[in-house]
Amino acid sequence: MCLGFPAKIIKTDGSEALVDFLGVRTTVSVELIEGACPGDYIMVHAGVAITKMPEQEAEATLLVFEELERLAGEPLNG
Amino acid sequence: MLPDSVRVISGPGCPVCVTPAGYIDAAAEIALKNDAQLLTFGDLVKVPGIRTSLEKARAEGAEVRTVISPLEALKAARENPERKHVFLAVGFETTAPATALAVRHADEEKLANLTFLPAHKLVPPALEHLVRNNCKVDAFIYPGHVSAITGMAPYRKLAEQDVSGVVAGFEAEDLIRAIFAIIQACDRGETFCLNLYPKVVSEEGNLIAQKLMKDVFEEEDAAWRGIGSLPASGLRLRPPYERFDAWKAYDIVMDAREQEGCLCGLVLTGRMEPQDCPLFGKICRPENPSGACMVSSEGSCAAAYRYSMGETT
Structure with a gap:
């Protein structure tokens, strides 16, 4: 339950945002961060964005997830 | 991989591991006696209580639904206004703000069919x-x-x-x-x-989340599985949100006893390696866990079992 994941905001709609994590799109709350905008990277935990992340760092983290997914041979987000 | 001079000890436990066994029994009792739907993080389902587990309660007819966010509990309550819903609110400071957010929304929307069973830990x-x-x-x-x-x-x-x-x-x-x-x-x-994690962690932390937690919750002494009661280490709902407190709504008290024979407490406090527990790998295995550390995928014993016994799942 502790697994947080980095995601990219596709679009925002009030208190919610549609985000992309490894190609999977889901809706999360952005009420706990300030100024969420499309293109921002965020760390998501329990359906809520808990912090914004610098783009470069978030992409590096996503690459690690992709590598883990490849090694595991199955989607991590399933 | 690491030299013998470096020892990494797991503790003081994942959120599921430190949730007292009596909490599980209380949740199961609420569902079975009051016909309420439980909404829980998946990791909690197999955790053994003292008398039962959510999995066993489900087999006895309790409705136990897994969610990945407290906000899903809100959605479930909105969609089915005739049904009582109880969200099992466990987790550390990472999860507590999400619960606080759900409580605040439930309050704003005047939802009458959703309560929370808080066992958040700090x-x-x-x-x-x-x-x-x-x-x-x-x-x-x-x-x-x-x-x-x-x-x-x-x-x-x-x-x-x-x-x-x-x-x-x-x-x-x-x-x-x-x-x-x-x-x-x-x-x-x-x-x-x-x-060393500045991309996610700032010096002051998430001030919005901190404020929300303080608005909705107040600190209380709380029981940690295997450790016992620690002062000001748990969170209860503040009086303005009391009507969302499932402990009060269902008039239930947690049995503070520990599970017999389980040595999770020693593992959680770094005083015992998982493999040194007499139950490890024999009676206590991921498919039939005796203690919480073997249940959660983040638990010390589950990880030790997976990597020492050649398990891949």
Whole structure:
């Protein structure tokens, strides 16, 4: 339950945002961060964005997830 | 992989591991006696209580639905207004703001069919307990996502008591970097408090989340599985939100007893390696866990079993 994941905001709609994590799109709350905008990277935990992340760092983290997914041979987000 | 001179100890437990066994029984009782739907994080379903588990309660007719966010509980309650819903609110500072958010929305929407069974725990009191009880570690690796909420203040306070540590992320390279930094800092012989996860953790933490938690919850003494009661280490709903408190709504009290024979407490406090527990791998296995550390995928014993017994799932 502790697994947080980095995601990219596709679009925002009030208190919610549609985000992309490894190609999977889901809706999360952005009420706990300030100024969420499309293109921002965020760390998501329990359906809520808990912090914004610098783009470069978030992409590096996503690459690690992709590598883990490849090694595991199955989607991590399933 | 690490030299013998470096020992990494897991503790004081994942959120599921530290949830008291009596909490599980209380949740099962609410569902079975009051015909309420339980909404829970998946990890909690197989955790053994003293008398039962959510999985067994489900077999007896309780409706137990897994969710990945407290906000899903809100959605379930909105969609089915005739049905009573109870969200099992466990987790550290990372999860508590999400529960607080759900409580605030439930209040704003005047939802009458959703309550919360809070058993949230705070990490700093557990660290202070370990320190007070002669936990002889050179440094702590502090949890990155808890720290995203709390910021560095709790660790700066520990550093004033000569307790060293580094905040790290969860990937292998984050942990290797943390271990390397600890070794280097220990060689210098001074107390240290470093943030190695600045991409996620700021000095002040998430101020919006901190404020929301303070608005909705107040601190209380709380029971930790295997550790016992720790002062001001748990969260209860403040009086304006009391009507959302499932403990009160269903007039239920948690049985504070520990599960017999289970040595999770020693593992959680770093006093025993999982493999040294007499139940490990024999009676206590991931498919039939005796203690919580074997249940959650993040539990010390589940990880030790997976990597020492050649398990791949």
